[in-house]
Amino acid sequence: MCDESRPASEKIIVEITDRNGTDPTELRPPLYEVIDVAALDDLFASGRDQGLRDCDGRLEFTYGSWRVRVESDGSVVVEPGEES
Template identity: 40%
Template sequence: MCPSSPTSSNNALSTAVIEAVAKEMDGDPTELPEQLYDVIDSDALDSLFTGGNSMGGTVTFAYCGYTVTATADGDVTLEE
C-alpha cells in the first residue's frame, strides 16, 4: 500500500488521486494511460467529502492498475 499526503483545501481529492498514481508510476500526471473521469466522476469524488456534510468514510475504485482508496481525511492509498 502506498499512502499519499493528505490533501489541502487547495488540492481536490481527484487531483490527489492523479498525483499519487503518477508518482507511483514514476510518470507525469498528464501522461497517465487512463483518464480519471473514465473510471469515476471526479466532480462527485471531490464533493463527496467536502463541506460540513462530510460524515467520514472511504471510497475505493480501480484506476490505472491500482486499487485506489480515498478517505474523508484526504488520504489516498494505492494497492497493486
C-alpha cells in the same frame, strides 16, 4: 497522503504519477473516464467544508493496476491492485 488543500482527484493523480514516474497527462485512461471526478471531489470536500470531520466512510475503486481508497478525512491511499 492527506493534503486538505487539494481535491481528492488531484491527490490520486499525483500519487499514481509519482509512483509511475510519469506526467499526469500520460495517465491512460484519464481518471475522469473511470470515475466522476467532480462528484468525487464534492463528496470528500463537503464534509470538510461543513465541519463534518467526525463522519466515517470511504470510497474504493480500481484505476488501472491500482487500488484507490479515499477516506472520509480526505486522505488517499493508492496500492498496487491484483493483476488480472
